[in-house]
Amino acid sequence: MSNRASEQQAIRSYDRQRRLASTQIIVSAFMVILATIIIAFSSYAIIRPTIYTYLLDGVFVVCFCLYCTSFVIARRQNLSLASILTIASTDITIIVAALIWITLLSRQFGGNAQLNPVTFAQFTSLGVAIILAGVLGERWLVIATTILMNLTSLLFMGIIPIMSLQPLFAVLVIGQQWAFAAITLTVSRVYQSTLDELGRAYIQARKVDDLKDQFIANVNHELRTPVMTMQGYIELLRLTHAKLSTEQLSTSLEKASQSGQSLLALLNSILEVREIDQELPAFTPQVVGVREAVGRAKLLIDPREGNVSEHPLHLEISADLAVAGEPIRMQQILVNLLSNACKYSEPGTPIEVTGHVVAESAEKTFPLALNVARRYVVEIVVRDYGHGIPAEQISLLFNRFVRLPRDLASNISGNGLGLYLCRVYAESMGGRIWAESSGVEGDGTAFHLRLPGAFAGDDERESTLPRLRALPHSW
Amino acid sequence: MTSSEQMTIVIVEDNSSLLDFLHFAMEQLGNYTVYSAPDGVAGLEMVTLHRPQCVVIDVKMPGLDGHQLVRALRGDPSTATIPLIIMTAFAQDKDRFKGLASGADLFLTKPVMPQDLAAAIQQAITTSEEERSHRLKQLSEMPLETVTEEDS
Numbered sequence: 001m002s003n004r005a006s007e008q009q010a011i012r013s014y015d016r017q018r019r020l021a022s023t024q025i026i027v028s029a030f031m032v033i034l035a036t037i038i039i040a041f042s043s044y045a046i047i048r049p050t051i052y053t054y055l056l057d058g059v060f061v062v063c064f065c066l067y068c069t070s071f072v073i074a075r076r077q078n079l080s081l082a083s084i085l086t087i088a089s090t091d092i093t094i095i096v097a098a099l100i101w102i103t104l105l106s107r108q109f110g111g112n113a114q115l116n117p118v119t120f121a122q123f124t125s126l127g128v129a130i131i132l133a134g135v136l137g138e139r140w141l142v143i144a145t146t147i148l149m150n151l152t153s154l155l156f157m158g159i160i161p162i163m164s165l166q167p168l169f170a171v172l173v174i175g176q177q178w179a180f181a182a183i184t185l186t187v188s189r190v191y192q193s194t195l196d197e198l199g200r201a202y203i204q205a206r207k208v209d210d211l212k213d214q215f216i217a218n219v220n221h222e223l224r225t226p227v228m229t230m231q232g233y234i235e236l237l238r239l240t241h242a243k244l245s246t247e248q249l250s251t252s253l254e255k256a257s258q259s260g261q262s263l264l265a266l267l268n269s270i271l272e273v274r275e276i277d278q279e280l281p282a283f284t285p286q287v288v289g290v291r292e293a294v295g296r297a298k299l300l301i302d303p304r305e306g307n308v309s310e311h312p313l314h315l316e317i318s319a320d321l322a323v324a325g326e327p328i329r330m331q332q333i334l335v336n337l338l339s340n341a342c343k344y345s346e347p348g349t350p351i352e353v354t355g356h357v358v359a360e361s362a363e364k365t366f367p368l369a370l371n372v373a374r375r376y377v378v379e380i381v382v383r384d385y386g387h388g389i390p391a392e393q394i395s396l397l398f399n400r401f402v403r404l405p406r407d408l409a410s411n412i413s414g415n416g417l418g419l420y421l422c423r424v425y426a427e428s429m430g431g432r433i434w435a436e437s438s439g440v441e442g443d444g445t446a447f448h449l450r451l452p453g454a455f456a457g458d459d460e461r462e463s464t465l466p467r468l469r470a471l472p473h474s475w
Numbered sequence: 476m477t478s479s480e481q482m483t484i485v486i487v488e489d490n491s492s493l494l495d496f497l498h499f500a501m502e503q504l505g506n507y508t509v510y511s512a513p514d515g516v517a518g519l520e521m522v523t524l525h526r527p528q529c530v531v532i533d534v535k536m537p538g539l540d541g542h543q544l545v546r547a548l549r550g551d552p553s554t555a556t557i558p559l560i561i562m563t564a565f566a567q568d569k570d571r572f573k574g575l576a577s578g579a580d581l582f583l584t585k586p587v588m589p590q591d592l593a594a595a596i597q598q599a600i601t602t603s604e605e606e607r608s609h610r611l612k613q614l615s616e617m618p619l620e621t622v623t624e625e626d627s
Contacts, residue, residue: 217565221535224564228586229493232500236589240503252499259492 011199015192016079023074023082023136030086031067034093038064041100052100059096063089083136087145091129095152098122123153123173127180134184142188146181150174204395211402215416218403222266230259269417285324285429287454290355290380291317293327297334301342308338310347311384317355323378323451329425330451333433336418337382337447345386345444352383357453377431378453385444389437397435398423426451483508483527484596487518487544488562489536497531500589505596515539519547522554529596534563534574542577549578556607558599562587580607 038060045053066089074082126149133145153173233256241249294315301308323330341351358379389397389404396402403416419433426433431451437444484507488494491513498511510525512518514536522530530548534541541561548554561574564585574582580599583592 221564224585225490225493228564229490229496231586232493232496232589236496236500236503239590244503248499255492255496262492 008199010202011195014199015195019083019136020074020077020079023079023086024071026132026135027067027071027074027082027086030090030093031064031071034060034064034067037093037097056096056100059092063093063096066092083141086136087129087133087141090132091145091148094125094129098125098152098156123156124176126153126173127177130177130180131184134181134188139185139188142181142184146177149177153177207396208399208402211396211399211416215403218416219266219270223263226259226263226266230256230263233259272417272421283326283329283428285452285454286327287322288325288327288330290321290323290378291315291319293330293334294338294353294355294380297331297338300331300335301339307347308342308351311342311345312348312350314350314352315354317353317380321355321357321378322454323429323431324454325429325431325451326425329429333422333425333449334380334382336422337449340418340447341382341384341386341445345384349385349444351385353380354383355380357455358450360450376453376455377450380449380451381446382449383444383446385442387441388439388443389435389445390439391437394435394437398433422447422449481506481508482529482600483510483525484529484531485510485512485518485521485525485527486531487512487515487521487536487541488531488533489514490533497589497592501593501596504589504593507596515541515544518544522548522557523551526554527557529558529560529599531560531562531592531596532579534561534565534570542573545574545577545579558596558602558607560592560595560599562592580610 038057041053041057041060045057066085070082070085070089073085129149130142130146133141137145154170157170157173233252237244237249237252237256244252294317298308298313338351338353345351356379357376360377393404396404398419400417400420402420419435422433426449429451431449433447433449436446436448482505484501486494486497486501486509488497488511494511494513498509501507501509510521510527512521516539518530518532519539521527532541532544536544539547541563545559545561548557548559558581559579560581560583561577561579562583562585563570563574571582571584580602581595583595587595
């Protein structure tokens with residue numbers, strides 16, 4: 001299932017549960033209210049029995065039964081039928097109550113139907129049906145209910161014999177009902193938008209959680225293998241040392257030691273993340289030459305993590321291009337990006353590293369940048385022509401412990417922390433990092449790293465692209 | 476078959492350090508001729524070529540994984556009766572069930588000590604044909620979804 005479909009399903013499921021719960025609560029409350037009205041109205045019908053009172057009382061009882069049915073249907077998870085029944089019952093109840101007042105009760109109490117506060121309250125109560133449609137139903141139901149209430153209001157006004165006030169009152173009532181509808185639709189829209197965002201966040205969190213579980217299983221696997229090799233050699237030496245030659249003893253011990261080192265390296269990388277999560281020390285930005293940093297990173301790649309000599313490396317970086325950052329973090333980012341480019345592409349395919357100055361919009365200006373680099377930043381792009389990354393997995397890359405399912409199933413080693421560290425380091429220097437890939441094998445991936453630049457003075461910077469600051473000889 | 480008789484075993488494991496160790500350890504601990512294969516496809520070729528008395532198979536391997544290799548060997552009449560041992564770092568019950576359900580005789584969870592592996596090989600080799608058939612029959616009668624659910 002695609003990410004979007006998965007998000008939509010999660011949102012629909014949540015929204016459905018919310019509507020079902022709302023239906024049950026609202027129906028319960030309305031049943032209590034309607035039961036009270038039925039008791040009151042039945043008492044009145046006993047005192048003044050007419051065919052109208054019996055008829056209307058019967059309508060209330062029918063509506064009460066519809067509420068009961070809605071409640072049962074909602075309990076049985078049939079949302080559409082429960083919502084429609086609830087809204088229909090409410091509409092009928094409200095319209096009938098208004099009708100009773102206008103055609104029957106107001107005549108009995110006041111002699112004839114008047115535009116009095118009770119009548120106005122009856123019209124206002126029609127808005128309840130509109131709000132209820134918004135809470136339980138879809139947008140079209142709100143609009144349909146509003147039109148129904150408009151027509152009902154106009155019908156009632158036709159019954160009330162106060163023609164001189166009708167045009168003004170009609171505008172007032174219908175305007176009020178559309179205001180209810182507008183508010184309901186707005187709230188519904190905002191709610192839906194919030195729900196969409198929550199759905200996306202939920203799916204994202206669930207994916208990260210799944211990947212974390214996979215990572216734990218993977219780490220378990222990765223730990224057991226060097227443990228077995230190390231422990232196995234030690235146990236074998238214990239059992240057979242007497243018959244082994246000096247060379248065999250030496251080789252066995254060396255291999256046990258190598259396995260121990262692998263184990264330690266894995267544990268260190270996990271602990272490193274813990275330390276970074278706790279606190280990343282502050283630093284004073286320094287001028288870091290990009291070309292020199294790339295050259296140094298190339299030399300520092302662990303051969304087990306990627307063999308850079310198997311790939312033609314194309315550099316397109318101006319000799320005086322420099323960033324304002326922390327040299328060690330900058331170096332670690334580049335080592336990670338280059339070793340990934342080696343690991344996830346076939347030997348012989350090129351790796352390109354380009355660096356250039358770009359203008360950033362004001363809102364993206366880095367808060368930690370040196371005060372000489374508020375507008376222009378340095379973008380370093382490390383591009384390979386390897387396996388690529390599926391579009392829906394790109395957003396997960398820079399989280400902790402993330403290894404793509406394809407990589408977990410492959411023989412490519414990794415602990416799922418490299419790109420997370422890149423992001424943390426880039427952000428700590430006031431920069432950012434992202435990846436672009438079509439996901440097509442051979443098209444590869446481009447990692448973009450933007451960092452505050454170390455440029456010449458303010459005056460020149462404002463007029464044209466910046467002149468780059470000369471680097472010290474030590475770089 | 477007596478214990479003094481030279482036996483041939485094939486070890487299929489993608490981790491080169493561990494493969495070196497297992498090769499070395501089995502040569503030291505038993506009267507074995509050991510052949511090593513770094514992945515499932517090479518393992519299949521090695522078994523077909525050497526007709527070993529036992530095969531030790533890792534699960535997580537590139538290409539043909541351990542379960543697929545076991546099924547391939549069990550599906551071929553010429554290799555169907557060779558004792559197979561699955562040895563993996565996946566340690567949960569579902570992994571054990573999946574390993575045995577695919578047709579392996581024994582399931583070992585890493586880390587495995589060399590003498591334990593030697594004992595397991597000995598046990599697998601001495602398991603009679605009747606015992607193996609009986610166990611496979613029992614596994615085949617288990618609900619299929621229990622296995623396929625994991626596969627999916």
